Amino acid sequence: MQLGTVQVSVQWEVRKKQTPLLSVLTLIGALGIGFLWVGFVFVFLGVDPVFALQKIFIGSFGSLYGWKESLTKGIPLFLISSGLCVAYQAKFWNIGAESQLLMGAVCSTWFGLQFGASLSPILGIPLMFFVGFLGGALWGVIPAILKVRFGMNEVISTLMMNYVAAEFVSYLIVGPWKGSTKYGYPYTDDLPKHLLLGTIPGTRIHYVTLVLGIVISMALFILLYRTKFGYEVRVVGESPEAAKYAGIDFFRTSLWIMIISGGVAGMAGVGEVAGIHHHLSYPGNISAGYGFTAIITAWLGKLNPLGSLLSGLFFAGILVGGDAIQISLRLPAATVHIFNGILLFVLLIGNFFLNYRPVVQIRRR
Amino acid sequence: MKKIVSVLIGLIIAGLLFGTLLGCSGKKEAPAKEAQKAEQPAKKLKAGFIYIGPVGDYGWSNAHDVGRKYAQSKLPWLETVIVESVPEGDAIRIIDRLVNEEKCNVIFTTSFGYMDDTVKAAEKYKNTLFFHCSGFKRASNLGTYFAELYQMYYLNGLMAGVLTQSNKVGYVGAFPISEVIRHIDAYALGVKEANPKAKVEVRWIFSWYDPAKAKEAAQSLVAAGADVLAFTEDSPSVIEVGQEHMKKGKKVYTFSHYSPMQKFGEDSVVSGQLVDWGPMYVKILTDVYNGQKDFTNYDLWWLAAENVALLGGEIGQPINPKFVDLLKSKKIKSKDLGEMNAYDYVMKRYEQFKANQFEPFTGPIKDQKGVERIPAGKKADPAHLLSIEYFVDNVVGEIPRK
Numbered sequence: 001m002q003l004g005t006v007q008v009s010v011q012w013e014v015r016k017k018q019t020p021l022l023s024v025l026t027l028i029g030a031l032g033i034g035f036l037w038v039g040f041v042f043v044f045l046g047v048d049p050v051f052a053l054q055k056i057f058i059g060s061f062g063s064l065y066g067w068k069e070s071l072t073k074g075i076p077l078f079l080i081s082s083g084l085c086v087a088y089q090a091k092f093w094n095i096g097a098e099s100q101l102l103m104g105a106v107c108s109t110w111f112g113l114q115f116g117a118s119l120s121p122i123l124g125i126p127l128m129f130f131v132g133f134l135g136g137a138l139w140g141v142i143p144a145i146l147k148v149r150f151g152m153n154e155v156i157s158t159l160m161m162n163y164v165a166a167e168f169v170s171y172l173i174v175g176p177w178k179g180s181t182k183y184g185y186p187y188t189d190d191l192p193k194h195l196l197l198g199t200i201p202g203t204r205i206h207y208v209t210l211v212l213g214i215v216i217s218m219a220l221f222i223l224l225y226r227t228k229f230g231y232e233v234r235v236v237g238e239s240p241e242a243a244k245y246a247g248i249d250f251f252r253t254s255l256w257i258m259i260i261s262g263g264v265a266g267m268a269g270v271g272e273v274a275g276i277h278h279h280l281s282y283p284g285n286i287s288a289g290y291g292f293t294a295i296i297t298a299w300l301g302k303l304n305p306l307g308s309l310l311s312g313l314f315f316a317g318i319l320v321g322g323d324a325i326q327i328s329l330r331l332p333a334a335t336v337h338i339f340n341g342i343l344l345f346v347l348l349i350g351n352f353f354l355n356y357r358p359v360v361q362i363r364r365r
Numbered sequence: 366m367k368k369i370v371s372v373l374i375g376l377i378i379a380g381l382l383f384g385t386l387l388g389c390s391g392k393k394e395a396p397a398k399e400a401q402k403a404e405q406p407a408k409k410l411k412a413g414f415i416y417i418g419p420v421g422d423y424g425w426s427n428a429h430d431v432g433r434k435y436a437q438s439k440l441p442w443l444e445t446v447i448v449e450s451v452p453e454g455d456a457i458r459i460i461d462r463l464v465n466e467e468k469c470n471v472i473f474t475t476s477f478g479y480m481d482d483t484v485k486a487a488e489k490y491k492n493t494l495f496f497h498c499s500g501f502k503r504a505s506n507l508g509t510y511f512a513e514l515y516q517m518y519y520l521n522g523l524m525a526g527v528l529t530q531s532n533k534v535g536y537v538g539a540f541p542i543s544e545v546i547r548h549i550d551a552y553a554l555g556v557k558e559a560n561p562k563a564k565v566e567v568r569w570i571f572s573w574y575d576p577a578k579a580k581e582a583a584q585s586l587v588a589a590g591a592d593v594l595a596f597t598e599d600s601p602s603v604i605e606v607g608q609e610h611m612k613k614g615k616k617v618y619t620f621s622h623y624s625p626m627q628k629f630g631e632d633s634v635v636s637g638q639l640v641d642w643g644p645m646y647v648k649i650l651t652d653v654y655n656g657q658k659d660f661t662n663y664d665l666w667w668l669a670a671e672n673v674a675l676l677g678g679e680i681g682q683p684i685n686p687k688f689v690d691l692l693k694s695k696k697i698k699s700k701d702l703g704e705m706n707a708y709d710y711v712m713k714r715y716e717q718f719k720a721n722q723f724e725p726f727t728g729p730i731k732d733q734k735g736v737e738r739i740p741a742g743k744k745a746d747p748a749h750l751l752s753i754e755y756f757v758d759n760v761v762g763e764i765p766r767k
Contacts, residue, residue, distance in 0.1 A: 065465065069458050170571050174541050175765040185477055185542050204457060276454050281478065285453040320458070326448050327462055333419060333450040 007363045012356040023354060030350030034343045041338060047329050055328045056339075060321030068203040070317040071210065075275075076101065076268035076287070077312035078213035080294035082220050082305035083264035089224060089303050090257050091237040096143065096158030097265040098291025099165030100136035102283055104266025105273045106169060107135030109177075109280040112191040112273075124195045125208065129270050136266020137259040139165065144258035148251045162291070166283040173280055188280040197275040206275025209267070213309075216264055220305040223260075233257060265291060293319075300347060318343060409442050410470050410654055413463035415456060416449045417476035422574060423624050424599025429475045429498075432642025439647050442654065453478035460486040464493050471653055473646075474498065483507065494653055494660065499544075501664075501751070508663030510645055512673040514623075515551035515750070516718045517638035518595070519725040520676055520711050521620040522555020524635050524684075525563075525593040527695040527707045528618050529556075532563040535591030537582040537603050539573050541764045543753050545597050550757045552595055554725045557759045559697045559707065566591055567762030576602040583607075587617055595620040607633030618688075621678030627685060635688045636711075637678035645673055666747060669718035676715055683715065684708065726750060731758045 039049035060066045080097045087094040094100075111131040116124055143157040172188070179189035197206035224230035236243045236253050243250060272286055273279070280286065294308075297315050301307025322336035329335075414433050416426040426449060437445055446467050448459050456479040463469045464486075471494045474483045480500040487495045487507040495507045503509055525534045534556050538545050553565040566589065568582040579598040583606040586594060594617065596603040607619035608630035621627055621637025645667055652663075667673040676683040684692065692708040702713060717723035726745035732738050732755040739745050745753075756764060 059462070065461065069461075072458075171765075174571065186540055187478075272454070278481070281453060285478065288452050288454065323448070323459060323462055327446060327459070327467060330446070332421075333448075 005364060009361045009363075011359045011361070013359050015355060015357050018354055026350045026354045027347075030346045031343075034346035037342050037346070038339055041335075041342070042329075045331055045335065047331065052325070052329055055324040056321035059324040059328075060317035066317070066320060068200075068205060069320045070313060072204045072206075072276075072316075073319055074313045074316035075206065075209050075213055075271055076290040077294050077297050077316055078217055078309050079209070079268040079271070080265045080290055081298040081301065081308035081312055082213075082217040083261040084294055084298040085301070085303045085305045085308055086220055086224060086233060087257050087261040088298060089237050090233045090253065092144070092147075092254060092257050092261075093155045094140065094143075094158050094258065094261050095155055095295065096140065096161045096291070097261070097294055098287055098289070099158075099162040100139050100262040100265035101269040101272070101287050101291050102165040102169050103139040104132035104136040104263075104269030105280060105286050106165075106172065106269075107266070108132035108270040109188055109191065109273055112195050113177075113189060116192040116195045119195070121194045124192075125197065125274070128195060128274060129212070129267050132266045132270030133263040134266070136269065137263035140258035140262020140265070141255055144254045148254050169280065169283040169286070173282070177280065179279065182279075186282065190278045191274060195274060196278055197271065199275070204276065206271055209271030209275055212267060212271075216267075217305040217309050220260070220264075224305065229253075229256070265294075296344060299351075408654070409444060410440075410650060411444045411446070411468060412436075412471040412473065412650060413460075413467060413469035414445060414447045414473045415451050415459055415463075415475060415479065416447065417453070417478070418450060418574065418599070420447065420449050422599050423601060423626065424574065425623065426475070428623055428640050429473075429642050432646045435641075435643030436646035436650055439643075440650055440654070443650060453482075456482040457486060460490075464490050470494065471496065471650065496649055496660075503661055503664065505659050505661050508649070508660035508665075510649060510665040510667070512640050512642055512645060512667050514638045514640060514674050515547050516669050516725070517674050517676050518548045518551040519555040520715055520718075521595055521636055521638065522552040522557075522565075523559045523697060523711050523714065524555075524692060524707065525552070525595065525618070525620070526556040526559025527692065527697060528635065529560065529563050529591075529593050530616070531590045531592050532560065533589070533591045534563055534565045535583070535586030535589075535594045536565055536567045537579055537586070537594065537596035537598060538567050538569050539597040540571060541569060543751060546756065546764060547750055547753045548597060549760060550753065550755075551725055553757050553760045554730075557757075558699060559710075561759075563759065565760045565762075567756075567760060569765070570598065572598070574599040576600040579603055580606055587615075592616055593618045593620075596622055598622065601626040601629035604630035604634055625677075625679045627678030627682070631685070632687070634678040634685055635692075636676060636684045639675040639677050639680065641673050641675055644671065669715065670721050672719075676711075684711070732756060733758055733760060 035053060042049040042052045058066060060070050080101065084094060084097060108128045108131050112128055139161065143154045143161065146152040146157050147154045173186040177188045179187050181189050197208050199206050224233065232248045232253050235246060235248060236250065240250065268290065277286060293315060297308050297311040300311035318340055322339060325331050325335050325339060326333055414429065416429060418426040420426050420430040430447065433445055437443055446463065446469065451459050456474060460472060463472055473496050475498040477499045480497055480502055483495050483497045484502050484507065487504050491506060497507065497509050499511045500509050536549050536552060538549060549567060556563050556565055566586060568586055570578040570582050572578060579596065579600060579602040583594055583603040587610060594603050594607055604619045604621060604626050607617040610617040611632040617633060618635050619630055619633045621634050623638065623640055625639060627634040645665060678685060689708055693706045695707040696704055697707050697710040698704040702710060705713065714723060724744045726739060728739035728743045729737060729741040730739040738755060
């Protein structure tokens with residue numbers, strides 16, 4: 001930019017130190033700007049912004065009811081985004097968590113319907129989660145092999161496999177797996193009653209999956225930061241060349257990364273089927289885009305599995321609070337997306353400023 | 366590591382602070398609202414509507430919302446709340462909110478997939494009334510209702526049968542579920558009655574709303590020789606295909622689906638099926654208002670006789686005036702009505718439907734494999750129609766199955 005004879009240049013310098021205070025301030029600042037912005041949108045739509053924000057937060061974190069629902073929505077996000085942290089730390093861009101979730105749902109439904117009737121819950125439920133894990137892991141391993149053996153870009157392959165899985169689910173529910181008790185509607189039969197996941201009374205929180213989500217996040221945190229494998233994952237991410245020198249087997253590491261990342265997404269699918277829906281149905285029902293939302297929450301949590309617990313909960317709260325926009329404020333459903341989009345945008349911008357510092361130079365010619 | 370922890374702690378604190386602050390100030394407002402309510406002793410009803418799609422679509426959810434607005438305009442004591450684009454798995458959460466926060470007395474869940482959630486909600490909230498559209502599970506505070514269009518498809522089929530030159534009539538189907546299969550069968554029975562030589566060819570798109578796929582399916586049907594198209598999909602794509610061909614001089618007739626779509630293809634749309642949920646919502650809400658308590662046997666299955674299933678591609682126009690003369694020049698013959706011109710024949714059958722005097726699913730009806738499904742002289746009962754899973758013998762195409 002030139003102003004007469006004065007030249008102003010802005011350069012972005014990587015911040016060496018990110019103090020905790022700065023992090024918190026950035027976050028508060030970003031949210032503040034975000035809510036201000038959202039407030040303007042509400043004013044524009046003819047709604048009192050203070051009233052609107054109140055409604056949204058009472059609906060998500062300001063009431064017992066809100067907490068119950070935010071946690072329910074958070075469960076799949078906890079699992080998927082902590083798994084994605086592992087993949088992204090190795091710079092393996094898994095965009096296919098949505099399909100890995102679906103394949104977990106498919107495999108566990110198959111298992112539950114085929115063998116569930118004769119199994120006790122103590123055996124059947126863990127096996128269902130195991131089969132779901134395998135389903136997601138297998139679906140995740142395919143792009144890993146394609147990448148390492150044939151150099152195929154994993155962003156494309158994982159993304160495309162989302163469509164394959166979604167069409168596969170559609171095929172199953174209208175075709176071979178269509179339930180005999182569903183009046184011709186495209187759902188599988190319900191899983192046997194004793195294999196359905198219990199919920200905390202008065203809520204929809206299927207606690208088995210919730211506990212699994214928290215435990216797995218912690219386990220993945222330890223795996224990433226306290227084990228040799230985690231170190232290898234991070235080295236592969238930082239510099240594949242260095243990893244090669246250090247004798248890290250790229251193929252093996254990539255496979256394990258995708259087994260973990262895909263597998264836990266598959267377990268989220270088991271939770272959705274056995275805890276919420278009780279049968280397989282349209283892909284858009286089984287997952288309300290959790291595989292994609294989890295990408296955001298993984299990054300918001302700074303690719304730390306424990307961080308994804310919090311960012312997952314936060315984002316689930318935003319989604320649930322968004323209901324209030326429709327119900328109490330009588331605004332169209334699309335407003336929810338605007339609201340979520342703005343918040344995400346400011347959070348990411350904030351993140352950018354946390355990582356980089358603008359250096360403004362003014363020079364005279 | 367410390368950074369991350371502190372960020373997260375910051376996040377929680379910020380969230381909690383915000384939540385509690387707003388939560389506290391929110392509570393203050395509640396008593397004021399209740400006081401307002403107390404001032405108006407006149408009996409009021411508040412109804413919540415849960416929709417599967419956006420109300421701005423051109424199909425199912427929009428039609429329900431038109432019905433809701435009609436009820437609202439007719440019933441001065443009614444207040445309504447709507448929630449659109451609710452995925453099936455989330456219905457219970459929305460119901461909770463409508464009951465607890467919005468204090469709805471009546472809740473309408475307008476998609477089959479909401480059934481189990483509605484049943485659970487009815488058990489949980491004994492003082493709220495629920496009405497589930499298209500389902501079959503009922504309880505003392507849970508009724509069901511449905512506006513069924515198969516008679517209109519049959520009438521469309523009659524017209525398709527006389528209009529086709531190639532003896533190939535196309536159908537773009539959303540999902541192979543009983544409702545759509547029933548409509549295709551009714552359409553095919555109409556085609557057969559008017560033109561025993563014509564076949565109905567079906568393409569599935571496996572989506573309720575997918576303009577691109579619907580267009581593709583319609584084009585492929587035209588390429589395969591079909592010159593009349595009907596469909597189940599919530600956009601006017603198929604009609605646009607017909608209109609494009611008409612403009613180019615190739616005759617492709619279409620039938621509008623669910624909403625008035627004639628304006629998207631003035632030269633192609635002959636007629637169609639329209640739904641009017643309005644009278645149904647008025648009926649249900651009035652029954653509630655008048656104090657009906659037990660809805661265990663409350664199952665409204667309304668058709669042409671109740672004026673909720675209407676013939677046409679435009680409200681007030683059962684048949685596009687452009688095609689009236691063409692239809693009058695064609696003949697249809699049957700044992701019970703004798704020979705008549707196609708226009709009068711269709712109108713006669715429509716009158717019969719309105720008076721409950723005719724059932725297209727009257728035997729002998731055979732499926733594609735030649736198996737007799739309805740014996741001669743017998744009429745299909747509602748259960749048969751509800752769970753129908755076979756194509757009648759003049760349909761070409763498969764129902765994906767086991």
